[in-house]
Amino acid sequence: MEGEDTVIRRDRFADGPARSFMSSLAADERIFAADLAVDRAHVVMLTEQGIIGDDEAADVLAALDDVEAAGHSTLPDGEDVHEAIESAVVDRVGPNGGKMHTARSRNDEVAACIRYRFRADLLSAVEATLALREALLEAATAEAETVMPGFTHRQYAQPTTAGHFLASYAGALERDTARLLDAYDRTNGSPLGGAAFAGTPFDIDRERTADLLGFDGVVENSTDASSARDFLAESCAALATLATTLSGLSTDLIEHAADGYLVLSDDYSSTSSIMPQKKNPDTLELVRAVAGDATGSLTALLTTLKGLPRAYNRDLQRATPHAWDAVDSVTEATEVAAGAVATAEWDAEACEADAGAGFSTATGVADALAMTGVPFRTAHELVAAAAAETESPADTSAANAAASGGSRAALAANLDAAAEEVLGEPLATYVSREELDAVLDPVGSVAARDSRGAPAPDALAESLARLAESHDGHAAALAERDAALESAADDLETAVSEYV
Numbered sequence: 001m002e003g004e005d006t007v008i009r010r011d012r013f014a015d016g017p018a019r020s021f022m023s024s025l026a027a028d029e030r031i032f033a034a035d036l037a038v039d040r041a042h043v044v045m046l047t048e049q050g051i052i053g054d055d056e057a058a059d060v061l062a063a064l065d066d067v068e069a070a071g072h073s074t075l076p077d078g079e080d081v082h083e084a085i086e087s088a089v090v091d092r093v094g095p096n097g098g099k100m101h102t103a104r105s106r107n108d109e110v111a112a113c114i115r116y117r118f119r120a121d122l123l124s125a126v127e128a129t130l131a132l133r134e135a136l137l138e139a140a141t142a143e144a145e146t147v148m149p150g151f152t153h154r155q156y157a158q159p160t161t162a163g164h165f166l167a168s169y170a171g172a173l174e175r176d177t178a179r180l181l182d183a184y185d186r187t188n189g190s191p192l193g194g195a196a197f198a199g200t201p202f203d204i205d206r207e208r209t210a211d212l213l214g215f216d217g218v219v220e221n222s223t224d225a226s227s228a229r230d231f232l233a234e235s236c237a238a239l240a241t242l243a244t245t246l247s248g249l250s251t252d253l254i255e256h257a258a259d260g261y262l263v264l265s266d267d268y269s270s271t272s273s274i275m276p277q278k279k280n281p282d283t284l285e286l287v288r289a290v291a292g293d294a295t296g297s298l299t300a301l302l303t304t305l306k307g308l309p310r311a312y313n314r315d316l317q318r319a320t321p322h323a324w325d326a327v328d329s330v331t332e333a334t335e336v337a338a339g340a341v342a343t344a345e346w347d348a349e350a351c352e353a354d355a356g357a358g359f360s361t362a363t364g365v366a367d368a369l370a371m372t373g374v375p376f377r378t379a380h381e382l383v384a385a386a387a388a389e390t391e392s393p394a395d396t397s398a399a400n401a402a403a404s405g406g407s408r409a410a411l412a413a414n415l416d417a418a419a420e421e422v423l424g425e426p427l428a429t430y431v432s433r434e435e436l437d438a439v440l441d442p443v444g445s446v447a448a449r450d451s452r453g454a455p456a457p458d459a460l461a462e463s464l465a466r467l468a469e470s471h472d473g474h475a476a477a478l479a480e481r482d483a484a485l486e487s488a489a490d491d492l493e494t495a496v497s498e499y500v
Contacts, residue, residue: 024317028081030324032072034116035081036064037492038109041212042192043100044495045205052099058499060100063092065500080317082106082113103202104195107226107312111191114320115231116213120485121327122184122235126478128334129177129242133170133471135342137464140166144460147442148261148351149360156358159442162261162346163464164455165252170467172245177474179238184481187231190215194225197311212495214488227311229301232323236298239330243294246330246337250288253340254281260350265343268336284340290333297326355442359387364439364448365415365431372430374423382422386414408440 028035040061047057067075067088076091078084083106090097143162150160190210193200199222206218219225256262268283301322304315362383369379390411412427415436419427427436438444450456453463 024080027321029072031113031117032081033068034113035085035109036068037116037213037489038112038192039064039085039100040496041209041492042104044212044492044499045208046099046102047499048208049203049205051102051202051204054499056096056099059093060089060097061496061500063089063097066092080106080110082109103200103204104192105197105226107196108191108194108222111194111226111228112213115187115189115191115215118232118235118323118327119184119187121324121331122180122187123478123481125239125242125327125331125334126177126180126184126474128331128338129173129180130471130475130478132334132338132341133173133177133467135338136166136170136173137468137471139341139344139346140164140170140460140464143346143348144457144464146346146348146351147355147446149354149357154255156354156360158360158363159355159445160455161446161457161460162351164460166341167460167463167467169245169249172248173242174467174470174474176238176242176245179241180235181474181477181481183231183235183238185216186234188214188216189219190217191219191225191228193218194222197223197226212488212492214485223311227308227313227316229305229316229319232320233298233301233305236294236301236323236326239326240291240294240298243291243330243333246333247288247291249337249341250284253344254284254288257281259354260347261354262344262346264340265345267343268340283336287333287337287340290329293329294326297322352442356440359390359411361440361442361445362387362411364445365436367448368431368435368439374430378422382418383415385422386411386418389414389417408437411440412436
């Protein structure tokens with residue numbers, strides 16, 4: 001699809017009935033700037049290699065400046081932005097404008113444009129995850145001692161802290177960021193020089209165009225270079241995983257708001273159209289829904305790619321928009337989630353009031369017994385029997401008393417009875433009443449769990465320090481990649497200025 005053959009093919013099929021169906025020109029506005037950069041780098045390389053003359057390069061590069069200034073909306077009709085830009089250049093400088101397409105195909109050209117633009121979108125997604133991680137770490141630090149109930153199966157489980165809960169999502173997002181950076185690195189390879197799929201006889205310098213465009217290197221095999229879209233699949237998988245993390249975070253924040261543990265900012269809420277007293281977490285519900293969009297984009301992309309013959313197939317034109325949709329929706333959702341986390345206010349009293357509900361500290365008694373040598377499974381059964389014999393208040397407000405007062409005293413009495421029955425000795429033989437009171441108290445229960453990664457304040461502080469260090473490392477990695485792209489853009493501008 002090079003040189004004169006391209007022009008002949010266009011003339012022959014210019015008025016076919018399916019031209020509008022085949023055209024991607026409108027959607028290609030997204031890669032308009034990318035195509036101009038790719039064209040410039042390619043022309044510079046051709047000139048440096050002596051494939052086209054300096055004057056011809058100057059005319060073409062000046063025409064590309066004119067095309068850029070005029071904008072995508074002024075391009076002539078064409079199958080795609082690549083054809084339209086070339087036609088616009090030919091219109092300005094005559095047939096020699098077609099020399100910009102020497103030694104390449106639209107196959108390697110479009111692959112380069114997609115990678116060029118998509119890598120920038122991936123860095124925007126990385127930046128969004130860093131902002132959300134920062135919001136989570138700041139909130140986790142502020143709420144490190146805010147004791148609250150933990151849940152499994154949405155049932156009261158063990159006491160934890162709001163800080164520990166928030167840090168759990170910071171940990172998940174740490175991996176999401178790493179996946180996106182890995183995807184970026186595999187996206188940032190240059191396919192230019194692969195031509196249609198079988199390379200070119202011209203003495204091109206693939207490394208030169210890669211450097212001018214800020215790619216880390218070349219995609220070696222010419223067929224692989226032109227046809228590969230696995231970088232889109234990998235990136236969409238990383239984005240869908242990130243969206244799943246956001247979905248879980250949204251659900252937890254929505255549930256905790258409904259339980260009264262935190263108040264979402266009005267900026268991230270709305271009211272009912274009929275019930276003025278309501279405050280709905282609509283924004284987070286929309287963030288949660290993006291997981292469906294991202295998963296759908298990934299599925300659509302993989303389904304399109306499945307079973308395609310090697311080299312270029314027009315199916316790929318339908319594949320790329322799924323990646324654009326995924327990166328746009330997930331990046332925006334991540335930014336919104338960061339704002340919701342940063343502006344939410346935690347109600348420490350409400351959190352602590354429910355922290356011992358449902359005998360949630362009972363596990364601490366089993367642990368205390370096990371630490372004296374009682375087999376944990378025996379201790380577990382002993383505590384389960386005592387809890388079953390202790391009346392559990394029926395409603396939530398009364399359940400709060402399970403951590404103190406009469407309910408705690410009743411549980412202690414039943415623990416004594418169970419110890420006599422199971423162990424043949426009073427509970428005090430193993431655990432003193434002072435120790436028992438400490439582990440039955442939600443604050444004491446949290447403080448006792450101080451292993452690495454646990455919610456005890458000191459353990460959490462160490463985890464947060466590690467998470468902050470990782471955040472800074474990823475921020476530095478983002479800055480390094482941004483700087484490399486900016487440097488390459490400067491180099492390309494300098495190289496073009498040698499001719500224009």
